[in-house]
Amino acid sequence: MAREKSSKDNAQALFHSLRSAYAATPVNLKIIDLYVGFAVFTALIQVVYMASVGSFPFNSFLSGVLSCVGTAVLAVCLRIQVNKENKEFKDLPPERAFADFVLCNLVLHLVIMNFLG
Amino acid sequence: MLLSSDDPFLARPNSLHSCARQRLQKEERISFTLIEMARSLAGFLVLLLVISICEAASLFQPISDSHRSAALELFTSDHGSFKSLEETYEALRTFQILGIEKKPDVTAAACRSISETVGSSSTPKDLFYALKANSIAQCKIHEKASEGIISSLNAAVSGASLLLDFYYSIGGLVLIKDQSSKADIHLADAEGVFRSVKAFSQSDGRWRYSSNNPESSAFAAGIALETLAGIVSLASSELDQSLISTLKNDISKLFDSIEKYDDGTLYFDDKLVDGHEYQGPLSTTSSVLRGLTAFAAATTGNINLPGDKILGLAKFFLGIGVPGDAKDFFYQVDALACLESNRVSAPLILSLSSAVLSLNKKDSLKVRVTTVLGSNAPPLTVKLVGAFTSGSKDASLVESQELKFDHGSGLHILNDLPKSIDVGSYTFVFEVVLQEPEDEKVYVTGSQTKVPIFVTGIIKIENSEITILDSDLGSVESQSKLDLAAKNAVSLSANHLQKLRLSFQLITPRGRAFKPHQAFLKLRHESKVEHIFVVGNSGKQFEIVLNFLGLVEKFFYLSGKYDMELTVGDAAMENSLLVAIGHLELDLPEAPEKAPRPPPQPVDPYSRYGPKAEITHIFRAPEKRPPQELSLAFLGLTILPLLGFLIGLLRLGVNMKNFPTKPVPATFAVLFHVGIGAVLLLYVFFWLKLDLFQTLKAVGFLGVFLVFVGHRTLSHLAAASAKLKSA
Numbered sequence: 001m002a003r004e005k006s007s008k009d010n011a012q013a014l015f016h017s018l019r020s021a022y023a024a025t026p027v028n029l030k031i032i033d034l035y036v037g038f039a040v041f042t043a044l045i046q047v048v049y050m051a052s053v054g055s056f057p058f059n060s061f062l063s064g065v066l067s068c069v070g071t072a073v074l075a076v077c078l079r080i081q082v083n084k085e086n087k088e089f090k091d092l093p094p095e096r097a098f099a100d101f102v103l104c105n106l107v108l109h110l111v112i113m114n115f116l117g
Numbered sequence: 118m119l120l121s122s123d124d125p126f127l128a129r130p131n132s133l134h135s136c137a138r139q140r141l142q143k144e145e146r147i148s149f150t151l152i153e154m155a156r157s158l159a160g161f162l163v164l165l166l167v168i169s170i171c172e173a174a175s176l177f178q179p180i181s182d183s184h185r186s187a188a189l190e191l192f193t194s195d196h197g198s199f200k201s202l203e204e205t206y207e208a209l210r211t212f213q214i215l216g217i218e219k220k221p222d223v224t225a226a227a228c229r230s231i232s233e234t235v236g237s238s239s240t241p242k243d244l245f246y247a248l249k250a251n252s253i254a255q256c257k258i259h260e261k262a263s264e265g266i267i268s269s270l271n272a273a274v275s276g277a278s279l280l281l282d283f284y285y286s287i288g289g290l291v292l293i294k295d296q297s298s299k300a301d302i303h304l305a306d307a308e309g310v311f312r313s314v315k316a317f318s319q320s321d322g323r324w325r326y327s328s329n330n331p332e333s334s335a336f337a338a339g340i341a342l343e344t345l346a347g348i349v350s351l352a353s354s355e356l357d358q359s360l361i362s363t364l365k366n367d368i369s370k371l372f373d374s375i376e377k378y379d380d381g382t383l384y385f386d387d388k389l390v391d392g393h394e395y396q397g398p399l400s401t402t403s404s405v406l407r408g409l410t411a412f413a414a415a416t417t418g419n420i421n422l423p424g425d426k427i428l429g430l431a432k433f434f435l436g437i438g439v440p441g442d443a444k445d446f447f448y449q450v451d452a453l454a455c456l457e458s459n460r461v462s463a464p465l466i467l468s469l470s471s472a473v474l475s476l477n478k479k480d481s482l483k484v485r486v487t488t489v490l491g492s493n494a495p496p497l498t499v500k501l502v503g504a505f506t507s508g509s510k511d512a513s514l515v516e517s518q519e520l521k522f523d524h525g526s527g528l529h530i531l532n533d534l535p536k537s538i539d540v541g542s543y544t545f546v547f548e549v550v551l552q553e554p555e556d557e558k559v560y561v562t563g564s565q566t567k568v569p570i571f572v573t574g575i576i577k578i579e580n581s582e583i584t585i586l587d588s589d590l591g592s593v594e595s596q597s598k599l600d601l602a603a604k605n606a607v608s609l610s611a612n613h614l615q616k617l618r619l620s621f622q623l624i625t626p627r628g629r630a631f632k633p634h635q636a637f638l639k640l641r642h643e644s645k646v647e648h649i650f651v652v653g654n655s656g657k658q659f660e661i662v663l664n665f666l667g668l669v670e671k672f673f674y675l676s677g678k679y680d681m682e683l684t685v686g687d688a689a690m691e692n693s694l695l696v697a698i699g700h701l702e703l704d705l706p707e708a709p710e711k712a713p714r715p716p717p718q719p720v721d722p723y724s725r726y727g728p729k730a731e732i733t734h735i736f737r738a739p740e741k742r743p744p745q746e747l748s749l750a751f752l753g754l755t756i757l758p759l760l761g762f763l764i765g766l767l768r769l770g771v772n773m774k775n776f777p778t779k780p781v782p783a784t785f786a787v788l789f790h791v792g793i794g795a796v797l798l799l800y801v802f803f804w805l806k807l808d809l810f811q812t813l814k815a816v817g818f819l820g821v822f823l824v825f826v827g828h829r830t831l832s833h834l835a836a837a838s839a840k841l842k843s844a
Binding site (some may be wrong): 027030031034035037038039041042045046048049052053054056093095096098099102106109110113114116 | 740741742743747748751754755757758759761762765766769770771793796797800803804809812816820827828831832834835838
């Protein structure tokens with residue numbers, strides 16, 4: 001019983017520390033994280049729908065899911081490039097990274113719209 | 118044809134055909150050559166050449182009523198008038214030769230066109246044909262008109278330079294001389310004109326049309342001869358005989374170039390150089406004959422031409438039968454009229470009313486000898502010199518005998534066919550002998566005429582019986598006699614260990630063995646599967662043995678009732694038969710696994726080619742779609758994360774503080790956002806109705822704009838943040 005209580009305490013302690021550490025991240029990174037979360041959530045909902053009704057217009061399902069996943073991936077790339085603690089991208093101005101993000105998203109969505117059918 | 122009896126090769130009856138004798142002699146010699154050459158191809162070709170030199174047998178018929186009815190059909194006129202004077206003349210001449218009555222509307226229309234041509238100034242060619250037509254139609258020509266014609270034709274003669282100019286003008290003068298009352302129409306310089314026409318001749322007997330054109334033809338030769346004959350008749354004084362004799366030499370040279378068909382017909386033909394000028398063998402030969410006979414009529418003395426050539430030419434024209442074209446008809450009939458009565462020699466044609474004789478009906482051989490136009494021949498006798506089986510080189514089957522002449526019908530008749538003539542195909546050889554010796558100078562009959570004769574008769578079928586035998590022992594199981602003249606209903610049964618034997622004898626009316634073209638036995642199963650067997654023979658006896666043990670597989674192991682049918686047929690057999698013999702119950706063993714199946718029987722053509730069953734197309738069933746409410750519910754659920762994102766953004770405290778305030782950067786920033794929105798809107802339209810190419814075009818434009826604007830905005834933002842950092 002003491003062991004169970006301690007593991008529960010450990011989990012709670014871990015969770016609290018993660019939460020406080022995350023609170024320290026800059027706001028723009030938090031925005032990007034939120035966007036990624038939104039994209040993945042949307043993808044999940046589409047997968048659940050497909051699981052329930054079947055994959056008849058399979059191309060539509062694929063294009064929907066891949067659009068969400070694609071945009072999430074691009075957002076992750078943007079987060080990596082914008083993060084000031086990342087020494088690799090020290091010389092890259094964040095505006096440039098954002099411009100890349102916008103451009104790649106537009107191309108992704110053109111392809112997605114073509115595949116949507 | 119004296120034969121010495123001690124020569125072994127020539128010890129044959131006198132009636133043997135001389136050509137066949139020569140052939141045999143040559144063949145003996147050539148066979149040695151063949152043995153030497155050991156079947157070389159050249160030797161074989163030599164043999165063929167020798168055999169082909171002799172004529173083949175053929176039948177020619179003189180002009181008959183079928184010609185007359187055809188002439189009336191071919192020479193149709195539009196209310197009596199024809200398209201040209203040439204055609205008018207051809208029609209009139211044809212009717213005259215065939216003895217068809219002149220129709221009044223034809224004559225009237227001809228007279229109209231003749232007087233029209235004669236009255237106005239026409240070319241020598243038109244005058245020539247008008248006068249030719251007039252010689253038959255006999256319309257009156259005005260004195261003044263005929264004077265005008267004479268003067269214009271004389272002018273044409275003096276001014277002529279081409280062969281055809283001479284032909285028309287001289288020919289016209291000859292005709293007008295006969296038709297007008299003026300007795301003396303003479304050529305001014307007959308010898309000069311003769312020489313100028315002779316200048317067109319060539320050494321090989323052909324003539325040219327003009328001095329410029331090197332092409333020569335036999336057709337032109339005929340025209341030239343007619344022209345020269347006209348000159349001779351128009352000449353006031355006797356022409357130089359040397360000119361006439363050189364011309365006779367030219368004629369002999371021309372006849373040396375005569376061409377030959379296999380059946381003995383001779384004709385003239387020109388080389389096909391220019392298709393426009395080419396006349397064809399019919400008109401060329403007709404032209405030569407016309408020229409020859411006109412020349413023979415105009416000059417004295419003999420023109421030495423072998424009678425065979427005249428006969429060959431006559432056979433050429435008769436061999437055409439009834440032509441289907443009016444021009445060909447005219448050429449044929451005109452040439453035959455020239456041959457009928459000419460100063461060289463008139464050919465006599467031997468013809469048969471029927472070349473198929475029946476032994477059963479006791480047909481007699483009826484031969485008629487007439488002139489080419491069908492008129493009576495002078496007194497003569499017809500001898501049957503020999504009869505040979507077609508294609509064989511054996512001796513003649515009959516002795517030389519004379520045919521009896523029947524004055525009433527004008528036929529030479531042989532009442533009973535000799536006993537040596539059985540059913541089959543023969544070549545009869547006739548010889549025509551004129552009774553009056555003077556007729557030999559006028560008529561030509563040819564040495565021997567070969568005619569193909571086909572003899573038919575009733576074939577006796579005897580001793581026909583059908584037997585079932587035991588295969589091993591040969592003992593007879595059942596036997597029945599058949600009457601093959603009538604339908605039989607024999608009923609037999611056999612199994613696969615037995616044999617079927619059918620036998621009969623075929624005997625000709627003369628009592629000899631007969632081998633028909635067809636002798637088949639057909640067995641047909643109930644399921645319509647048929648099997649046909651050929652009945653073989655040895656001499657008179659025809660027999661077929663069907664050993665069922667060997668035929669089991671061929672019959673596809675089908676047991677049951679078979680219908681039997683016998684077919685015996687031949688062209689010479691008047692009683693060819695296809696008769697049902699009866700039924701055969703055949704018991705065959707069971708078919709093993711791998712046995713061949715019988716072929717599918719032909720289906721009734723109406724069902725095979727009739728309409729087929731209608732096919733209804735089954736379309737692919739559409740996919741099951743989820744109910745609309747569920748889809749709409751999930752659409753709503755998809756919007757939820759977006760709302761969550763927006764709420765999250767608000768909680769994080771997003772603001773627009775970094776939005777540029779100065780007007781220029783502000784516009785660029787606004788334009789940047791507008792541009793992104795426009796691209797997204799374009800994507801929505803792309804999904805709704807645009808196609809990829811239109812979208813790409815638009816994206817191209819918007820993209821360029823966006824890049825420019827975005828670059829300005831973002832570089833401004835970067836500069837602003839750099840300033841903030843440094844500050």
